[in-house]
Amino acid sequence: MHIAFLGLGGMGQPMASNLLNAGYEVTVWNRSPEPALKLAEQGATLAASPADIASATVLITILADDVATEQVVLGQGALTALARGAIWINMATVSVAFTEEMERRAHEKGVSYIAAPVLGRVDVAAAGNLNILTAGDAALLDNVQEIFDVLGQKTWRFGDRPAQAATVKLAANFMIASAIEAMGEASALVEAYDVGKGDFLGMLTSTLFAAPAYKNYGAMIAEDRYSPAGFTMKLGLKDVRLAQQAAESKNVPMGIAGVLRDNYLDALAHGDEKLDWAALATVSARRSGQQ
Amino acid sequence: MHIAFLGLGGMGQPMASNLLNAGYEVTVWNRSPEPALKLAEQGATLAASPADIASATVLITILADDVATEQVVLGQGALTALARGAIWINMATVSVAFTEEMERRAHEKGVSYIAAPVLGRVDVAAAGNLNILTAGDAALLDNVQEIFDVLGQKTWRFGDRPAQAATVKLAANFMIASAIEAMGEASALVEAYDVGKGDFLGMLTSTLFAAPAYKNYGAMIAEDRYSPAGFTMKLGLKDVRLAQQAAESKNVPMGIAGVLRDNYLDALAHGDEKLDWAALATVSARRSGQQ
Amino acid sequence: MHIAFLGLGGMGQPMASNLLNAGYEVTVWNRSPEPALKLAEQGATLAASPADIASATVLITILADDVATEQVVLGQGALTALARGAIWINMATVSVAFTEEMERRAHEKGVSYIAAPVLGRVDVAAAGNLNILTAGDAALLDNVQEIFDVLGQKTWRFGDRPAQAATVKLAANFMIASAIEAMGEASALVEAYDVGKGDFLGMLTSTLFAAPAYKNYGAMIAEDRYSPAGFTMKLGLKDVRLAQQAAESKNVPMGIAGVLRDNYLDALAHGDEKLDWAALATVSARRSGQQ
Amino acid sequence: MHIAFLGLGGMGQPMASNLLNAGYEVTVWNRSPEPALKLAEQGATLAASPADIASATVLITILADDVATEQVVLGQGALTALARGAIWINMATVSVAFTEEMERRAHEKGVSYIAAPVLGRVDVAAAGNLNILTAGDAALLDNVQEIFDVLGQKTWRFGDRPAQAATVKLAANFMIASAIEAMGEASALVEAYDVGKGDFLGMLTSTLFAAPAYKNYGAMIAEDRYSPAGFTMKLGLKDVRLAQQAAESKNVPMGIAGVLRDNYLDALAHGDEKLDWAALATVSARRSGQQ
The missing domain is CATH 3.40.50.720 (NAD(P)-binding Rossmann-like Domain)
Known part of the structure; x- marks a missing residue:
């Protein structure tokens, strides 16, 4: 070969x-x-x-x-x-x-x-x-x-059909972005009550959410460490859009995907396109007046 | 004592x-x-x-x-x-x-x-x-x-302050519901391309998402096994609403929470209030015309 | 009498x-x-x-x-x-x-x-x-x-049943808030292409949307004139929440209501609770980096 | 010439x-x-x-x-x-x-x-x-x-710049679709309390919303008259997508647009692509279990 x-x-x-x-x-x-x-x-x-x-x-x-x-x-x-x-x-x-x-x-x-x-x-x-x-x-x-x-x-x-693997990959990336967004929203919620997001995410990622995706991105969110980027915000948005396009051609509504898209755009509008895509979590903080 | x-x-x-x-x-x-x-x-x-x-x-x-x-x-x-x-x-x-x-x-x-x-x-x-x-x-x-x-x-x-633990608990339940919803949306997407959701979720929960919350609810979704309920749809909606109320009193927007709320209501309107709250995943399937 | x-x-x-x-x-x-x-x-x-x-x-x-x-x-x-x-x-x-x-x-x-x-x-x-x-x-x-x-x-x-009139009133206020939000989003879109929102809204409210609700709030948005408030942001959020509660008790999902709620919270988190509820339109501008 | x-x-x-x-x-x-x-x-x-x-x-x-x-x-x-x-x-x-x-x-x-x-x-x-x-x-x-x-x-x-008129047109169509969706959601809400949507929409379009877009589409929704189509569901979805694309290239989040997109997809998944785009209102009714 x-x-x-x-x-x-x-x-x-x-x-x-x-x-x-x-x-x-x-x-x-x-x-x-x-x-x-x-x-x-x-x-x-x-x-x-x-x-x-x-x-x-x-x-x-x-x-x-x-x-x-x-x-x-x-x-x-x-x-x-x-x-x-x-x-x-x-x-x-x-x-x-x-x-x-x-x-x-x-x-x-x-x-x-x-x-x-x-x-x-x-x-x-x-x-x-x-x-x-x-x-x-x-x-x-x-x-x-x-x-x-x-x-x-x-x-x-x-x-x-090759399209099937392409879809699975986009769906997997959608899952990661969803996990990041959920951590961002939940972190904004607990921070509003003066609970450190690191304490909250540390607990979660040691228990119910003790998985690589959560541990990896949870630590980045806890430490506000979004640079250097492993995978940029811009690429994150791109993959969400590709998932939406794949969904659209089969008439599949995806509510979380819409939230992800808007929040990535919000981040890009604020100059964060080169940060790691975990910086999606900063949007919930900013919208809540925490940054 | x-x-x-x-x-x-x-x-x-x-x-x-x-x-x-x-x-x-x-x-x-x-x-x-x-x-x-x-x-x-x-x-x-x-x-x-x-x-x-x-x-x-x-x-x-x-x-x-x-x-x-x-x-x-x-x-x-x-x-x-x-x-x-x-x-x-x-x-x-x-x-x-x-x-x-x-x-x-x-x-x-x-x-x-x-x-x-x-x-x-x-x-x-x-x-x-x-x-x-x-x-x-x-x-x-x-x-x-x-x-x-x-x-x-x-x-x-x-x-x-006791309110802090109450908030953390609601935030944790919000995280679980978000994970369920993300699995539901992604499953509808891959099923639309004839990939079995069990294959997809099985892969994810063996790799990036190998965590108790995903393994547990992923298996229920893969098998469409929502009864008997460990925690009902009705209680799922209740806890999302409590998270929203806690967020609202501190001006924290939570986009995914809004998606969860609407999809729980959709499920309740279709008679599913007594199913396990993982049945949230059925809403994406129904909306996509897969059920 | x-x-x-x-x-x-x-x-x-x-x-x-x-x-x-x-x-x-x-x-x-x-x-x-x-x-x-x-x-x-x-x-x-x-x-x-x-x-x-x-x-x-x-x-x-x-x-x-x-x-x-x-x-x-x-x-x-x-x-x-x-x-x-x-x-x-x-x-x-x-x-x-x-x-x-x-x-x-x-x-x-x-x-x-x-x-x-x-x-x-x-x-x-x-x-x-x-x-x-x-x-x-x-x-x-x-x-x-x-x-x-x-x-x-x-x-x-x-x-x-008195509840019916109460519902109609909340539904009407929801309609107004939806119109304000739609104008806000559309204005952010056209402004991004250097079209004045006043030109855009002026055209719309002279044609397809020549109705009191649009003319009134459209003019406020065009002129960024949100004070003094005829009806405050805080009351706007309250009424959206009441519409959501009425909807929730009958299992009615309302996607736009969720968007309204989050954007009112965003505005309140930025100190705008005393502005007229038409200031909801400023959230789309801020999120787009236009303010 | x-x-x-x-x-x-x-x-x-x-x-x-x-x-x-x-x-x-x-x-x-x-x-x-x-x-x-x-x-x-x-x-x-x-x-x-x-x-x-x-x-x-x-x-x-x-x-x-x-x-x-x-x-x-x-x-x-x-x-x-x-x-x-x-x-x-x-x-x-x-x-x-x-x-x-x-x-x-x-x-x-x-x-x-x-x-x-x-x-x-x-x-x-x-x-x-x-x-x-x-x-x-x-x-x-x-x-x-x-x-x-x-x-x-x-x-x-x-x-x-020609792009400016193209944007305005897409923004105007977005406004119409938003109005249809708002009427659909509000109608589902009042119908849940046994108020006829025709009574509700008749009142609104005689008062605050007495504008061509509302009168035209409000009457269609009130009468569930979606065929023959003046402009189809499929075209409605297409124009929402074009508005989203225009917004995306300038980093403009549009929350309502996301709701519209998902609900059009839901309708298409249920076989309604050839109905008039006012049939978007049927999605709220279906999700609420009213149809």
Whole structure:
């Protein structure tokens, strides 16, 4: 299996590195060359452009968003370069509609498409402990399972249509944003009665809500520590919007999503777009006159 | 220490039993006599009425709500019966305003008031593993800590005003209801793309959301198992309303709380008031045309 | 017909004056004596207290809210003072639950109860041009129609249960608050594109929305003129809350009401409780970073 | 002035007819030929395709939406056919982002772009009584004012950037949808107390809300008359979404818009996409268990 890996950002770089360590032949490309050069030292082949991947049997992309993926894979010729029978695994968080379109475009070229977005941040990617949320043809998934085994601790299958994994990823991010918002609202409530939000969140995240998402973001909220951002407010809003779009095309009302959207906008209007998306909690504080 | 224990429902009965087992002298009363008779077999003294508790130095109440507490403690004379210097520990979930009023009323009688609502359901109470959320005068809390040690695995202190513990308890219930609603909305979204909500929630509650609140309610939602109710829809709505009232008196907007309120009302309008409050998730399914 | 008139605020004073001008025998009382003294010059009899109205056959009250009405009519003895067969017309905006309770309390004393809240502000009251929203026994309403004819331009009947008129009044105030909020949100939107909100609202209120509620509040929003208040933010929030309570007891979700509630709280948290309730529009501007 | 008129639907056909009646030379085209043939009898020139308009100095389009406009004007060559110096007046309701893009595309071709969406339905268009909401270069607007004078009773100018008129139109439609939703929620509230919504809305629309938008939609709601649709639920949702998108790109939270979106989705999930957008009011009734 010869893997082409496009998109060597915070997540992609360590993932490609893990594949090299596992013995795969990997051709890499990135818009800015540094991470590719670093991987070359590890044995990766440098692609001159996204189209310089003709010998790859598997294409993995993990690019910023729909637009970046479209530019690199369609605009700069990666898809066209692939041989018929190749497999494209898109591991980025992209919209459901875009997923459906890319599946179609790949199919037209005789390329199979798998959606495999991940749960986990940079350190988890580096440790090869991602949770990988996949959907696509079952036989195809079997074929590339060995890749997922290198990259993640567990691979989850959600169906044979790539759109299903894309939806699950957006739904998961919606769940995280909802948890942040709920912590923000509840913190504003208890602070209004002079209970420290750290005391409140500390109790909750040791008991009923003793889970990674709550512990991680609860600590950030308790300490008002929103920078450096692991995932920005702007990206948080983007993913809420993608969840809303996916919901809208199936007529699914999502009341909390509407609250999230408005509060992210409120935060962006106050200049907080580069903070970590946990800073959503500051909106409830500000609206209550606590800041 | 002589304890009077009023309110022997699902929670109160095992809690009183634990106190008896720990060697305390306990006088008990309940509106319906059965649980009191059972505790009498264990050595409890039966009070003929809520006012028949004159020798108690500590009064513990865990009654249904504000109204029931007021009727029993004020209306039926429990408070008046207590000697000056006694301590009233209210372990029920009641409103913040009511907490403040009861503190005042107790003070007028020379009785100290502690708020100590709990996290945990019946089985947790029986095992003496409750999390006890307290607020009140620190010296008083020290005095009764031995009681909390019998009833719970951990006692949390949130300040010297009883209203603070009442607020924390309402905020915690708000967090649970928010988690249920988020799971309901996300489940409707993934189901619209033919992903089983059980698959989705199973993944989440094994990873980012591997916490008791999510595992417990996630399983109920996955299986559409809302009966018998551990805590009813009607009580869920009541607690959301109490959180909103507490927030309103301090000018704290809570967007998710408004969503919860409307969706609980939708469920009640459809006859679901006796289901477990996790049935909130059915509203998103119904609104999406999935039921 | 001998009328006792309790509550001589901005609305009550001119209404009582109109009844005197129409030739009625009117006994008046107010917490602060000035307006009563003024009406005495016009021929009104001064009651020494709310209970000093024994000879009245009709009691009209238009007091600030539930609490003020309860204190004056029950607490200070007005209801007890009335003869059996008298009629109590409550023209204030009060809660539906309070209306039902007052109807019951009046009935126990052999007094009939009519709810007759009004639409229109002080100048409209002075001109005798109120719209009077009534509910109660039809024969009783016939009996006092002559009074309504003095006070208003039109009397509307909504049923034989006083709660029905109380509900209609709260629903009407909800409609006004919704219109203000919609104008606030839309103004924030157009201002974000450098369209003056005055130009936008001027166009709308000359065309599709050429109605008194829009013209009046639209002009205030266009000019940021929220003081002096015709009706304060605090009262606006109160009435939204009363509408929510009425809705809650019948399981009616009201999404806009939740938005209104949160935005009124936001405004109060920013110190705007004494502004006119049209200042609700400033919340959308602030949240958008326009102020 | 030689006018090319593309898009002869319910609105476009009578508008083009009015221009012919006023003596203008008009070339017409429509996807389905019937309305064009009818106008030809009135003297219009038939264009063989959207590109067959080379001699026109003014292009007016009023097509269904962004996609239809793009297909006809860009895809089928209308814009390319125009001579440099021509003016394109887009009278459809389209998105703000699309407006900005079309302005750019027109500019590249040496064509000027004016946004001029309208308020008013088919009968108003036929009577030449539209309200025309314009934005664009002031001198250009002066040049085509004579056209607007034929089509409408009044032309409103909102600035020199076409996006401004597009925004105003979306904001106006948001206002209408908000009014419908408020009537729906208030109607559910009063109906829960057995007050007929027709009585309630009849009172309101004779008093505080005596405006065309309320009278028109209030009557439809009162009579549950949602078919035939003047403007469908699906289009209502589309315009709310466009308002949200315009708001989102400027960080403007709009709480009511979120409520509208969810309730339109609820209605579509229940099969009501072809009803008049006033059927939004049925969602509140259904959620309350009244239907």
